[in-house]
Amino acid sequence: MKLKKALRGYYQEQVDAVNVPGGIWKEKTKSSRVESRVLNAAFHAVLIGLIVTAMISGYYKPSLLEERMYTIVDRYNIEDRLTDSLESLIIIIQKNRNNGGKL
């Protein structure tokens, strides 16, 4: 037997005994990575959207005091309903009094 043939037989037997688990790792290919990146970005966008929505709705939920203030504003026909602070509301009430208002 020639050396080349013997070595080839030896390596062939060795390589045949190798068991590489799994198939082609498709998730690692370039196109799949792009898809994965898009899905990842979409998931994070939705997640961030939900968090922001929850924060905004919770932040702007009127408290009981604010609701009562709005009632007062409505009752005394104060036009400026964009008041978003007690300070502004006080100024508006003072102006109303100066103008002969009942508030």
Add this chain to the structure above:
Amino acid sequence: MISGLSNDREGLFSYIWERYRKKLYYYLTAIMHCSREDGEDLLQEIMMKVYNRMDQYKTGHSIEAWLYAIARNHCIDFKRKMSSRPCGEEYRESDGEAPDPFDTVCKGELNRAIYGCLKGMDDIDREMVFLRHFEGLKYKSIGAVISMNVNSVKTRMLALEARMRRDLKEWL
């Protein structure tokens, strides 16, 4: 076969995967002395590199030399980053059909003798023998893979073959 697939990226990659994954895995574990776990990770990373660098492969050139150069460089980088954990074991079990018992005995003894002979060699020599006698790479391609002058490869390979013939003379 390769030239027909040169424009089909996925097809060429599938061809490489089917034909070379076992050989590369064996090369990584048995020749480059990576553990089996590292070998699996490295094989995946190498296949990723191969896929991404598919455009760099020049049709007509030896695909084996190209693949083994990528695998070798990646393995060296990996070993630089982490301390290597040599396993030094080769695959001994066989999963083929039951062969003739006489052949098995002779082949088994011959393979044991080859194993002992290869074990006594330097890593680089074992690598050269694998690339030359299993992958059938030319001296020039071997030189490109292991970054060695072609004349040095020739000289060293001739010396190795003479040594192997001497060690295995009762089998050859």
